[in-house]
Amino acid sequence: MSAPAVVGLDVGGTTTKALVVAADGTVVHQENRATAHAADPVPGLAAELDRLTAVAAAQGLAVVGAGVVTPGLIDEATGTVRYASNLGWRDVPLRAALQDRSAVPVTTGHDVRAAGLAEQLLGAARGVDDVLLVTIGTGIAAALVGGGRALTGGTGAAGEIGHAPVRPGGEVCPCGQRGCLEVYASGAGVARRYETRTGRARSAAGVVGGLDTDPVAREVWADATSALADALVTATLLLDPSVVVLGGGLAAAAADLLEPVQAGLSAGLTWREPPPVALTRLGSLAGCLGAAAMAMASAGRDVELAGWTAVPAR
Amino acid sequence: MSAPAVVGLDVGGTTTKALVVAADGTVVHQENRATAHAADPVPGLAAELDRLTAVAAAQGLAVVGAGVVTPGLIDEATGTVRYASNLGWRDVPLRAALQDRSAVPVTTGHDVRAAGLAEQLLGAARGVDDVLLVTIGTGIAAALVGGGRALTGGTGAAGEIGHAPVRPGGEVCPCGQRGCLEVYASGAGVARRYETRTGRARSAAGVVGGLDTDPVAREVWADATSALADALVTATLLLDPSVVVLGGGLAAAAADLLEPVQAGLSAGLTWREPPPVALTRLGSLAGCLGAAAMAMASAGRDVELAGWTAVPAR
Numbered sequence: 001m002s003a004p005a006v007v008g009l010d011v012g013g014t015t016t017k018a019l020v021v022a023a024d025g026t027v028v029h030q031e032n033r034a035t036a037h038a039a040d041p042v043p044g045l046a047a048e049l050d051r052l053t054a055v056a057a058a059q060g061l062a063v064v065g066a067g068v069v070t071p072g073l074i075d076e077a078t079g080t081v082r083y084a085s086n087l088g089w090r091d092v093p094l095r096a097a098l099q100d101r102s103a104v105p106v107t108t109g110h111d112v113r114a115a116g117l118a119e120q121l122l123g124a125a126r127g128v129d130d131v132l133l134v135t136i137g138t139g140i141a142a143a144l145v146g147g148g149r150a151l152t153g154g155t156g157a158a159g160e161i162g163h164a165p166v167r168p169g170g171e172v173c174p175c176g177q178r179g180c181l182e183v184y185a186s187g188a189g190v191a192r193r194y195e196t197r198t199g200r201a202r203s204a205a206g207v208v209g210g211l212d213t214d215p216v217a218r219e220v221w222a223d224a225t226s227a228l229a230d231a232l233v234t235a236t237l238l239l240d241p242s243v244v245v246l247g248g249g250l251a252a253a254a255a256d257l258l259e260p261v262q263a264g265l266s267a268g269l270t271w272r273e274p275p276p277v278a279l280t281r282l283g284s285l286a287g288c289l290g291a292a293a294m295a296m297a298s299a300g301r302d303v304e305l306a307g308w309t310a311v312p313a314r
Numbered sequence: 315m316s317a318p319a320v321v322g323l324d325v326g327g328t329t330t331k332a333l334v335v336a337a338d339g340t341v342v343h344q345e346n347r348a349t350a351h352a353a354d355p356v357p358g359l360a361a362e363l364d365r366l367t368a369v370a371a372a373q374g375l376a377v378v379g380a381g382v383v384t385p386g387l388i389d390e391a392t393g394t395v396r397y398a399s400n401l402g403w404r405d406v407p408l409r410a411a412l413q414d415r416s417a418v419p420v421t422t423g424h425d426v427r428a429a430g431l432a433e434q435l436l437g438a439a440r441g442v443d444d445v446l447l448v449t450i451g452t453g454i455a456a457a458l459v460g461g462g463r464a465l466t467g468g469t470g471a472a473g474e475i476g477h478a479p480v481r482p483g484g485e486v487c488p489c490g491q492r493g494c495l496e497v498y499a500s501g502a503g504v505a506r507r508y509e510t511r512t513g514r515a516r517s518a519a520g521v522v523g524g525l526d527t528d529p530v531a532r533e534v535w536a537d538a539t540s541a542l543a544d545a546l547v548t549a550t551l552l553l554d555p556s557v558v559v560l561g562g563g564l565a566a567a568a569a570d571l572l573e574p575v576q577a578g579l580s581a582g583l584t585w586r587e588p589p590p591v592a593l594t595r596l597g598s599l600a601g602c603l604g605a606a607a608m609a610m611a612s613a614g615r616d617v618e619l620a621g622w623t624a625v626p627a628r
Contacts, residue, residue, distance in 0.1 A: 153554020240467020
């Protein structure tokens with residue numbers, strides 16, 4: 001009899017990441033592919049699940065469940081993606097449609113919430129019941145864990161910290177509002193603000209790379225970390241997390257991100273200690289690992305899940 | 315055999331409110347007293363519980379539990395009030411000390427969270443699983459209910475929305491920071507800002523009373539409701555509540571509070587509907603009713619509690 005495994009699929013605007021994870025938490029297969037932007041995404045994803053099940057079988061593993069996570073507004077009860085702008089999806093009944101075409105039980109969820117689950121299970125928030133994970137990539141979103149449970153909100157839209165008005169009356173956001181956190185602190189925002197000031201296109205990573213030599217880079221980055229710290233002050237006051245985890249692509253800035261954010265959070269709180277702020281330990285695989293963990297839990301294999309340890313990103 | 319009842323006690327900085335509530339939810343006794351600021355608050359509160367138990371007995375009711383709620387930072391697991399500035403308390407083991415001196419089972423909790431529970435059970439958020447209650451009195455605090463459960467945070471300090479930096483670099487708050495929500499929108503903040511501009515002392519209620527005739531009152535109140543709306547935009551994006559309830563003393567401003575806050579919240583959200591915003595239906599009794607409800611639940615009488623209906627404030 002084959003040993004059990006699960007598939008995790010993290011469908012992003014640009015890249016779809018896939019993992020096959022054995023019951024003991026070992027990642028036995030990992031791949032990234034360009035996301036196919038088909039009119040109906042379901043057949044392609046179902047084929048992907050079949051292919052990954054075959055990959056597992058070739059390694060002597062039987063897939064007992066698949067977790068598929070996406071960005072956007074998600075109805076967790078029905079597994080419907082109500083709206084995902086980066087994917088161009090609207091009202092896709094993802095779980096039901098995939099389940100119709102798949103031989104394995106399918107679980108669906110939200111990418112950032114899945115990353116929060118993974119950080120809580122395996123990463124920088126391991127074993128902590130009150131967690132705020134903020135992923136800083138092209139945009140900014142958060143996963144909230146309160147009292148050990150993921151908070152999804154009344155309409156599945158909790159965690160949209162990227163559009164918090166941290167600078168009222170400030171610069172215009174693509175969303176139409178002014179002064180949103182993403183204007184200043186997202187990858188897209190940092191790149192745009194640098195280009196506006198210099199006329200030179202540079203990625204957010206490039207801006208971080210220029211901190212030692214480029215005063216404009218320093219100014220743009222200081223605005224980013226200051227805006228992020230202010231948003232974390234508000235989120236800390238509201239939610240009182242025991243740890244704040246910073247993930248997403250900009251977490252690669254490491255100390256250049258962590259240190260000013262810690263300092264700003266500390267300075268913004270008078271009568272309470274700031275929570276510790278940590279960088280993700282799972283990197284860009286957090287969402288996909290969370291999807292796999294959801295599948296494992298959904299298959300009733302909580303015992304195995306409890307034994308998962310930090311999985312090195314391959 | 316006597317019919318069962320519970321006692322609710324809401325210990326505030328100025329006033330301590332007490333209720334005796336029969337198992338069917340009927341308020342059979344209500345009183346407000348000046349809070350005694352004793353070095354050790356426990357003997358006075360224990361005597362108050364004894365007296366209320368006697369009041370109940372005189373009406374043929376047997377008290378099966380008491381709920382006592384306070385402001386401050388509370389360790390919910392142990393029932394210890396770690397710090398309550400308005401009461402001058404630090405590290406008071408409230409539940410254990412009261413239980414030692416009381417013949418009835420004692421439950422303790424946080425005043426605003428208790429008010430949130432009451433609104434969810436009996437009031438403006440009845441039966442809703444994701445609720446944000448914001449109480450606007452001398453200060454501003456929030457109770458968060460997510461997925462049907464009260465969110466307390468990692469250190470029992472969740473809900474401190476009053477010090478969210480809604481106006482970065484703005485006016486100085488008594489807490490030492492700048493631009494906190496309370497600076498603009500609390501009762502104390504509204505009164506202080508009015509007096510700074512006019513040299514005339516006026517309560518926040520007095521400022522609201524002058525909206526038709528006094529341009530300074532209009533300006534100060536517009537700043538208050540705008541700051542509150544911005545804080546609710548951020549809280550809505552983070553938490554996605556199904557309803558926002560406005561309580562506390564300033565809820566008496568009714569439409570003068572509700573309408574500008576609804577308009578500001580709506581204007582600050584682009585790509586999602588705003589949640590409905592409602593005024594408290596329980597008024598200043600919300601915390602005390604929540605304390606009584608906690609006692610009823612703690613006594614294992616969830617069946618009775620489910621039958622409680624909106625209790626008119628007496």
